[in-house]
Amino acid sequence: KEEFIKILSALWEEIFNTPEIVQSVAGEKLRVKFRFSDLNISMYIDLTGETPHFFWSEDGEEPFDVEMILSSQTSHLFWMEKLNVPLSIASRKIIAKGSVQKALKLLPALKPAFALYPQTLKKMGREDLLKEATTQKRKKRLHLFGRHTKRGYRLEVIPSFPLELNEEADKIQPPVLHNKPMNIRPQDLLHMMYLIRAFERHLSQAFKEGRLPTEAIHLSIGQEAVAAGVCMNLRDSDYLNTTHRGHGHIIAKGADINKMMAELYGKREGLCKGKGGSMHVTDGSKGILGANGIVGAGYLLALGAGFTIKHHKKSDDVSVVIAGDGSVNQGMFHEAMNMIALFELPVLVIVENNRYGEFTSIERHSAETELHKRARAYTLEAHVLDGNDAQTVYKEVGKIIEHIRRDGKPRFVELLTYRLHGHMEGEPELYRDSKEKEEFLHKDPIHILEQDLINALQMTKKDLDKLKLEAERVITEAVAFAEQAAEPPADDLTKDVYAPESKNCFEGDFVLDKAVSEMSYAQAVNSALAEEMERDERVFLWGEDVSLGGYFNVTEGLVDRFGPKRIIDTPISENAIVGGAVGAAMTGMRPVAEILFADFLTCAMDPILNQAAKLRYMTGGQVFVPLTIRTPVGSGIGMAAQHSQAMERFFFGIPGLIVIAPSDAFTAKGLLKSAIRSNNPVLFIEHKLLYADAGPINPDEYTLPIGKARVVKKGEDLSIVTYLLGVGIARQTAKILAAEGIDAEIIDLLSLYPLDVKTVLESVKKTGRLVTLEEEPFTGSIGSEVISCVALAGLALLKKPPLKIASPENPIAYAKNLENAMTPSPEEVAKMIKEKFF
Ligand SMILES: Cc1ncc(C[n+]2csc(CCOP(=O)(O)OP(=O)(O)O)c2C)c(N)n1
Incomplete structure (x- = not known):
């Protein structure tokens, strides 16, 4: 100075x-x-x-x-x-x-x-x-x-993608579940109910004292007969999905209580390593697929688990879902019920009717308050039982489960009960009066069973106290375990986002051998599906009309080869197509779910974002979701705003998800095979206008690396970064520019998430000029992310500010000229480039 x-x-x-x-x-x-x-x-x-x-x-x-x-x-x-x-x-x-x-x-x-x-x-x-x-x-x-002028880039400023490649990844399997012998006596039911109540009473107290790292905890005090009566009928190898109010169900299914308590305390030794908490706690080793914070999601996961039992395990196991009365008004419930019934899956749907959905009574939230009637509308055999009578629940549900084990058909049970605490601890319960609560205090399921045991089995008060003390001792120990346990280490934050992957699908180059044949993009997708289904019997495809080839004839002929049990037509139920596939993936299948038009992904947002992408993390790595969702994007066929969108912006940058968008037959085939082999959920975006495009393909079996961009044309003067349809436009643009002595490099991103920033930076380092080209509207697009990464990691490389070519900020119109105006022609792109840079 x-x-x-x-x-x-x-x-x-x-x-x-x-x-x-x-x-x-x-x-x-x-x-x-x-x-x-x-x-x-x-x-x-x-x-x-x-x-x-x-x-x-x-x-x-x-x-x-x-x-x-x-x-x-x-x-x-x-x-x-x-x-x-x-x-x-x-x-x-x-x-x-x-x-x-x-x-x-x-x-x-x-x-x-x-x-x-x-x-x-x-x-x-x-x-x-x-x-x-x-x-x-x-x-x-x-x-x-003040300033330095080095022409380099700093890739380390972009957070690394939290994905681990490992030799063992090919062998990853869901836990092998063993059956447990069952000889449950009434006093075992009571002991279980004491255990659940002691567990939750402790939570209530700990919550009041601010010892739990949460502002919301949902207890099932008063509903323990449902948990004990249903779940003590289950083997480890039966699957269970439950909700935010699922502690009791999970304990009764056999979860490790110490680790469960530690989870609620947010500790490293917790079942989910402190990443799930009360609403997502699970113990995969006991066949529990999770508590779920999305009230209707369990129905869909149970549908998928039922599919796995029927078509893969071919056992007499049962997939059970327990959810509340409020959840039956979610679309997910209806889509799941229909598909469970239609496909005759071994699923037991239990609705635990405690008369309230949050703060709204059943009379105010449901037009038909007898919820079992809804099941009959889907042709399901339905039962309604007193959910506060543990022995009845145990016996009757036990019989129903035995029927399912025998005939593999779904059943529905409504269990009438009442929660004695608020929806969540600490809420003022303004929606009900003390008289109502008083009435149900007399119907406390624990008192009912105690009375039964005293009357029928001549147990004494002392015997019961012994059982209760024993339960309380278990909980005291669990609390001590949780309190002494350590918090998760800081570097756990970015672990368990993705399941480990094998190098085969993430390493290597885009080498096109001497191609012996040409294939259309649609045929390449078809061929990848066929090869993977041939190779791995866990792979199946479901979606709307897939057996007839689907809307774009992509899956044509597959049903003849693999039969209707592996090429499956579904109802028009996008939530269930994806949500069911998530459940199947978690239990050992490798589903490919087809969404007819990418625009309909909006109807499956929850299973993609909240389930597929997050389940591994929320369960602390207990679960992995090897699911591929295929869907076509893009305009150009005159179907206007709701059948033509580029949808990728909604999905890239979702931790836990991978997004791929191939631009030709060669990459479509190799990348789809890698996607199906991936241990993680992959959104595989195809383009309608590319389906008919023919291109060379490797004659031998091959996969291509996920997470890598491809330089499709080398050049010195500018870098055009693009994907899908943009690659073809860029190639033609490059020809126009070449005639004027301008040498463009073209980068085809292929994987949108993870984004291969390094290949982009290497190119820009050489050319100093960056152009992004895409079909997405301008704001918040893939190009925005590319430019952001270059700005953060390699701004000094740029000779001029970048050029971003995207579509205008309006929905897609029907009239041909307006639709065409959404995508620039190669001539227009070349003109923009010349004006900007040369
Ligand atoms: C999809 C979704 N919408 C809203 C919520 C917020 N929510 C949490 S619990 C709850 C009530 C659920 O009622 P019910 O299904 O009857 O179960 P209960 O709480 O009575 O056990 C609501 C609305 C949510 N978790 N998920």
């Missing part, structure tokens, strides 16, 4: 000692302030009085007519005449305030002053600053004036 002040002071002394300059600026009546932003000091040039002079001020509070804000480095370039000052003001290298026009008029008068700067530098012993910035020495010295 001092050296800088000295140099500029010496310069201005020279200037004011030069009579011709003084004469030419005399009478301007102007005070100019130069604020040096990186040095926190201002220099004032005062031309208002008889004698022009300058002074420095650190607080910068002096009055001025015009202020120029610039860095010391910009100031250096200014005096070196390396800057076009008006342009620098326009591009904000120099920020001017006040009477800029007047200040600019001074420049010609100052012309002779520029010649004084080199002299001044020499006099001050800094002639090194006059040289070009080539040597190390100079770079270092220049740093004095």
Whole structure:
């Protein structure tokens, strides 16, 4: 700073000692302030009085007519005449305030002053600053004036993708579940209910005392007969899905109580390593697929687990879902019920009717309050039972489960019960009066069973106390375990986002062998599906009309080869298509779910975002979801706004999900095979207009790497970063540009998430010019992300600001000319590029 002040002071002394300059600026009546932003000091040039002079001020509070804000480095370039000052003001290298026009008029008068700067530098012993910035020495010295000019990039500023490649990934399997012998006596039911109540009473107290890391905990006090009565009928190998109020169900299914308590305390030793908490706690080793914070999601996961039992395990296991009365008004319930019934899956649907959905009573939330009647509408055998009578629940549900084990057909049971605590601890319960609660206190399921045991089995109060004490001891131990357990280490934060992957699907190059044949993009998808289904019997495909080839004939002929049990037509139920596939994937299948048009992904948002993408993380890595969702995007077939969108913006950047978008037959085939082999959920985006495009394909079996972009054409002058349809447009654009001597490089992203930033940066390092080209609307698109990454990691590489070519910000129109106007032609792209860069 001092050296800088000295140099500029010496310069201005020279200037004011030069009579011709003084004469030419005399009478301007102007005070100019130069604020040096990186040095926190201002220099004032005062031309208002008889004698022009300058002074420095650190607080910068002096009055001025015009202020120029610039860095010391910009100031250096200014005096070196390396800057076009008006342009620098326009591009904000120099920020001017006040009477800029007047200040600019001074420049010609100052012309002779520029010649004084080199002299001044020499006099001050800094002639090194006059040289070009080539040597190390100079770079270092220049740093004095604020900025360095290295042409490199810093990839480390982009967070690394939390995905691990490992040799064992191919062998990953859901836990092998064993049956447990069952010989449940009434006193076992009571002991279980004591255990659940003691567990939740402790939680209630711990919550009040602020010892749990949550603001919301939902207890099932008063509903324990449902948990014990249903779940004590289940083997480990039966699947269970439950909800936010699922502690009891999970305990009764056999979860490790110490680890469960530790989970609720947010500890590393917790079942989900402290990542799930009360609403997502699960114990995969006991066949529990999870508590779920989305009230209707369990129905869909249970549907998928039922599919696995029927078609893969081929066992007499049962997939059970327990959810509340409020959940039956979710669309997920209806889609699941229909599909469970239609496909005759071994699923037991239990609705635990505690008369309230949050703060709204059943009379106010349901037109038909006898919920079992809804099941009959779906042809399901339905039962309604007193859910506070544990013995009845155990016996009757036990019989129903035995029926399912025998005939594999679904059943529905409504269990009538009541929760004695609020919807969540600490809420004021304004929606019900004390009389109602009083009435149900008398129907407390624990009291009912205690009475039964005393009356029928001649157990004494002392016997019961012993059971209760034993349950309380277990909970005391669990609390001690949880309290002593450690918090998760900080680096756990980014673990368990993705299941480990094998190198085969994530490493390698895009090598097109000597192609012996051509295939259309649609045939390539078809062929990838066929090969993977041939290779792995866990792979199946379901979606609307897939057996007939689907809307675009992509899956044509597959049903003849693999039969209707593996190529499955579904109802028009996008939520269930994806949600069911998630359940199947969690239990050992490798589903491919087809969504007819990508626009309908909106109807399956929850299973994609809240289930598929998050289940692994929420369960602390207990679960993995090897699911592929295929769907076509894009305009061009005159189907207007709801059948033509580019949908990728909604899904890329969702931790836990992978997004792929191949641009030709070669990549469609290799990447789809990798997607199906991936241990993680993949959204595989196809393009309608590409389906008919033919292209070469490797003759032998091959997969292609996920997470890598491909340089489809090398070039020196600019980098066009694009994907899907954009690749074809870019190729034609490059030809037009080549005719004018401009050599474009084209990068086909292929994987949108993870994004291969390195390949983009390497290209921009060479060309210095970046163009993004896509079908998405301008704001918040893939191109935005590419540009953001380049700005963060390699801004210095750019010779000019990037050019972003995207569609206008409107939905897609029907009329052909309007639809066409959404995507620029190669000629238009070439013109934009020339105007911007050349
Ligand atoms: C899809 C969804 N919508 C809303 C909520 C917020 N919510 C949490 S619990 C709950 C009530 C659910 O009622 P019910 O299904 O009867 O179960 P209960 O709480 O009575 O056990 C609601 C609306 C949610 N978790 N998920």
